[in-house]
Amino acid sequence: MTPRTGRRLLNAYVVVMMVFLALPIAIVIPSAFGEGGDLSFPPRGFSLKWFGAILERPELMAAAANSAAIALVATAVSLVVGTLSAVALRRYSFPGRGALMTLFMAPLVFPAIVLAAAIAMVLAPLGLIRTFQGLVLAHIVVVLPYVVRTVSATLAEVDRAWEEAALTLGASPWRGFRTITLPLLRPGLVAGATFSLIISFDEFTISLFLVGSGMMTLPIEMYNYAEFSLDPTLAAVSTLLILLTTLAVLAVERTVGLGKQFS
Amino acid sequence: MSGSAKGVALSGVAKWYGKVPAVRGLDLEVAPGEMVSLLGPSGCGKTTTLRMIAGLEAPDAGEIRIGGTRANEVPPWRRNIGMVFQSYALFPHKSVAENIGYGLVMRRLPRAEVAARVADAMRQVQLQGLDERVPSQLSGGQRQRVALARALVTRPDVLLFDEPLAALDRKLREQMQVEIRQLQRAVGITTIFVTHDQVEAMTLADRIVVMEGGRIVQSGTPGEIYERPGSHFVSDFIGMMNALRATVIGRAEDGGLRVRLEPGGRELAVAGPAGMAAGEGVELMLRPEKVRLNPPAGAGLIHVGGTVAHVVYLGAVTYLHVGTPDGLVIAMLPNAGGDAAAPRQGDAVTLGWRAADMVCFAPPRDA
Numbered sequence: 039m040t041p042r043t044g045r046r047l048l049n050a051y052v053v054v055m056m057v058f059l060a061l062p063i064a065i066v067i068p069s070a071f072g073e074g075g076d077l078s079f080p081p082r083g084f085s086l087k088w089f090g091a092i093l094e095r096p097e098l099m100a101a102a103a104n105s106a107a108i109a110l111v112a113t114a115v116s117l118v119v120g121t122l123s124a125v126a127l128r129r130y131s132f133p134g135r136g137a138l139m140t141l142f143m144a145p146l147v148f149p150a151i152v153l154a155a156a157i158a159m160v161l162a163p164l165g166l167i168r169t170f171q172g173l174v175l176a177h178i179v180v181v182l183p184y185v186v187r188t189v190s191a192t193l194a195e196v197d198r199a200w201e202e203a204a205l206t207l208g209a210s211p212w213r214g215f216r217t218i219t220l221p222l223l224r225p226g227l228v229a230g231a232t233f234s235l236i237i238s239f240d241e242f243t244i245s246l247f248l249v250g251s252g253m254m255t256l257p258i259e260m261y262n263y264a265e266f267s268l269d270p271t272l273a274a275v276s277t278l279l280i281l282l283t284t285l286a287v288l289a290v291e292r293t294v295g296l297g298k299q300f301s
Numbered sequence: 302m303s304g305s306a307k308g309v310a311l312s313g314v315a316k317w318y319g320k321v322p323a324v325r326g327l328d329l330e331v332a333p334g335e336m337v338s339l340l341g342p343s344g345c346g347k348t349t350t351l352r353m354i355a356g357l358e359a360p361d362a363g364e365i366r367i368g369g370t371r372a373n374e375v376p377p378w379r380r381n382i383g384m385v386f387q388s389y390a391l392f393p394h395k396s397v398a399e400n401i402g403y404g405l406v407m408r409r410l411p412r413a414e415v416a417a418r419v420a421d422a423m424r425q426v427q428l429q430g431l432d433e434r435v436p437s438q439l440s441g442g443q444r445q446r447v448a449l450a451r452a453l454v455t456r457p458d459v460l461l462f463d464e465p466l467a468a469l470d471r472k473l474r475e476q477m478q479v480e481i482r483q484l485q486r487a488v489g490i491t492t493i494f495v496t497h498d499q500v501e502a503m504t505l506a507d508r509i510v511v512m513e514g515g516r517i518v519q520s521g522t523p524g525e526i527y528e529r530p531g532s533h534f535v536s537d538f539i540g541m542m543n544a545l546r547a548t549v550i551g552r553a554e555d556g557g558l559r560v561r562l563e564p565g566g567r568e569l570a571v572a573g574p575a576g577m578a579a580g581e582g583v584e585l586m587l588r589p590e591k592v593r594l595n596p597p598a599g600a601g602l603i604h605v606g607g608t609v610a611h612v613v614y615l616g617a618v619t620y621l622h623v624g625t626p627d628g629l630v631i632a633m634l635p636n637a638g639g640d641a642a643a644p645r646q647g648d649a650v651t652l653g654w655r656a657a658d659m660v661c662f663a664p665p666r667d668a
Contacts, residue, residue: 199390202357205377206384207404208455214378217403221394 063280070273077268088274098275101259108170108255109238112177116234117227119178120185125219127186128193146183150243153179158247168250176248177238184237185230192226193219225294232290236283306333306491307368307458309354314363316349323349325515326363336485336492338506340499342538346515347495351461354493356380368458378407380459383452383490387464389444391436397447398423398432404455422450425484442473449481453488460485462494466501478504499539503527511535533662536586543587543630547661549577558661560585565627569603573661585659589620592632594644596653603656605630609648619643623652 065079070088072081092098126132127139145153157176158167166172196219204214242257249258260272309331316324324346331337339347352358354365356377365372372380383404391400398419405415423429426446436444445465452460465481466474482505485492496502502509503523510520511534519531530536537544547560550568558573560583571585596602607625614636621632621644630652634643644650 197388197390199386199388200392202377203384203386203390203392203451204403204407205357206355206380206382206461207451208378208381208407209403210376210378213407218392 066273066276067280070270070277072270075269077270077273081270088270089278091269091271092274092278095263095271097254098256098259098263098271101254101256104170104173104254105239105256108173108177109235111174112181112238113231113234115174115178116182116185117231120182120230121189121223121227123182124186124189124193125215128190129198142186143183145179146187154244154247157244161248167248168253170253172248173245173253173255176244177241180241180244181234181238184233188230188233189223189226192223192229196222228294229290232286236286239279306489308333308335309459309491309493310364310366310369311350311354312364312366314350314353314360314365316346316353316358317361322515324353324360327515327517329510329517329520331491331493333491334489336482336494336505336507338502338509339493339495339512340497340502340509340538341512342497345512347497347512348463350512351463351493351495354459355382355384355461381455381457382459382461383455383457384461385445385448385452385463385465387467389436389448389468391439391444391447391451393436395435396432397428397434397436397439400436400447401451401454403451408455418454422454425453426450426480441469442477445469445477449484453484453490458491460490460492462492464496465494466496467498474501475504481505511538513538530586530660533584533586533665536660536662541589541631541633543589543592544664545585545587545628545630545659546664547583547585549573549579549581549583551579558583560661562627565605565625567605567627569656569659571656571659571661574663577661577663582664583661584664585661587630587654587659589631589633591654591658592630593653594621594632594634595651600653601655602653604651604653606649606651609644609646609650612643612646614643621650623650625652 068081069077069079071084071086072078073083073085073087074081123138123142127135127142157179161167161172161175164172166175200218200222201214204218205211209217240257241255242261245255245258249255254262256275260275264272309329311327311329314324314327314329315322327346327350329337329350339350341347349358353360354367356372356375360373367375367380367382392403395403401422402415402419405418410418419432423432426449428443428446428450431439431443436447439447448465462481466477469477478501485505494505506523508520509523509526511518511526513534519526519535521529526535527539530539536542546563547569548563549558550561551559553559553570555570557570558577559568559570560573561568562585569585573583577583593602596604598604605625605627607623607630609621610624610629611622613620613622617636619634619636621634623630623632632652636643
């Protein structure tokens with residue numbers, strides 16, 4: 039095989055994979071703008087009525103509000119806890135450091151369904167099932183590894199000599215952290231917060247064990263909705279979510295560079 | 302500002318990293334206003350010593366006093382020291398002015414005073430007009446100046462440098478050495494700096510403290526260290542040295558040693574350390590610049606004949622590598638007569654030097 043044909047095959051492979059990954063999105067967005075009452079592709083006609091229809095479904099609106107609030111609180115808590123954890127894991131050596139690092143990363147590799155059952159078993163006796171607080175706690179478990187990960191990656195680039203220079207210049211460790219380390223961690227914090235918001239808002243498996251009447255999240259309400267009617271309202275909600283996610287990722291890419299967080 | 306300089310005293314200071322001793326029982330006095338260099342190869346404990354004075358490392362034993370007061374328990378941010386780091390450690394997200402003013406802001410000085418003192422400091426190190434730059438927009442020399450200004454602007458009791466010039470190229474390094482020395486004299490601040498570069502130590506320091514294996518092996522003015530090294534290690538580490546192998550054959554009447562050069566067999570009387578017994582091997586250390594080429598007879602010199610094996614022409618001086626019956630001897634010749642005056646490879650020459658210019662040491666054990 040000549041290098042030329044090899045390159046062509048590679049290009050073709052990349053195109054096929056990209057189409058495969060993007061296809062569901064390519065289908066769901068046009069579906070949201072169709073006139074017909076069924077989720078068919080390609081859609082017939084053009085209409086914005088399904089976006090209007092979202093506003094007439096109070097259960098979807100309430101679930102969206104819940105999901106947003108859960109994502110915001112879980113992210114805020116994770117940023118504080120995750121940053122402190124990353125600093126401890128990166129900057130100090132103590133017994134059990136390796137084990138703790140593994141523990142923080144565990145939710146990333148654990149099957150979500152196992153985690154879901156475990157969390158439900160812990161929260162149930164505490165009376166936290168079907169509560170906002172319970173969902174926030176569960177989501178913190180899920181998103182914390184992402185924050186620890188992104189903040190750790192950024193912290194690795196914060197030279198200890200900068201922190202030491204601050205100390206010799208009269209800054210207490212806390213003031214040094216606030217004026218030197220924290221500002222330099224901003225890229226990791228922004229990236230971690232973005233991941234956290236998106237993942238919490240999108241979380242399904244674990245939430246499924248914790249929701250109930252009066253406390254639903256958007257993904258599960260959408261799933262319930264789909265069980266009874268498969269009309270383009272869901273496509274419209276999905277389109278809005280895709281739009282929001284894309285904007286968030288673009289904003290992070292513009293300000294701090296997403297690629298950096300995975301290098 | 303001068304007159305407020307404080308001395309630094311270390312007594313019995315030791316530091317271990319796990320089971321590895323980094324500094325073992327160090328005693329060091331630095332007088333107010335003195336500029337002292339800690340010189341030694343990497344791993345000799347010099348940087349650890351500096352970091353303990355800064356408070357960035359805690360000694361496991363011994364006492365550190367700054368201005369006569371015990372400082373062991375004083376955290377770095379209350380020690381009132383200035384430190385210039387090897388990498389400069391300029392805050393990358395702060396401008397030049399913010400970097401220099403950082404220590405003043407931490408001391409909660411009024412904004413107007415911070416601005417005035419930052420401007421003063423920037424003038425002192427010739428950085429006017431660069432206030433708004435960030436470190437990544439500065440040259441190596443400018444970064445060095447910012448680091449220096451940042452360390453000095455708080456009027457610290459002690460100024461510490463960790464290999465401050467290692468990152469600069471030679472020309473700039475020599476220029477900065479002079480600038481640092483002039484600034485230190487002008488401010489009159491007690492200064493301790495760490496280096497592995499003997500030229501830097503000699504250029505900058507009032508006193509050189511040579512360290513090896515976590516201990517001080519010699520302390521003295523650059524002249525003392527160079528002319529009268531106290532050990533084989535020091536003589537070998539500072540400057541270039543000829544080392545002639547010899548065997549002790551007995552004591553001379555004046556208390557010196559009688560030795561026989563190996564393999565040439567010539568017998569000499571030299572000043573040597575006490576406690577050397579007949580039969581022991583020693584090395585006679587001789588600076589290349591003390592060796593004279595074709596000296597007149599009868600000048601009271603040791604004369605050795607040999608053949609030029611190698612010529613190294615360096616512009617200002619030429620090094621002659623001469624093979625003699627007593628081993629290889631390197632002679633340094635000033636090039637006052639131009640590049641044509643020096644002997645060529647293969648020429649037969651006579652070398653001469655004073656017996657008093659040789660220093661006799663037991664060779665290092667692992668050699």
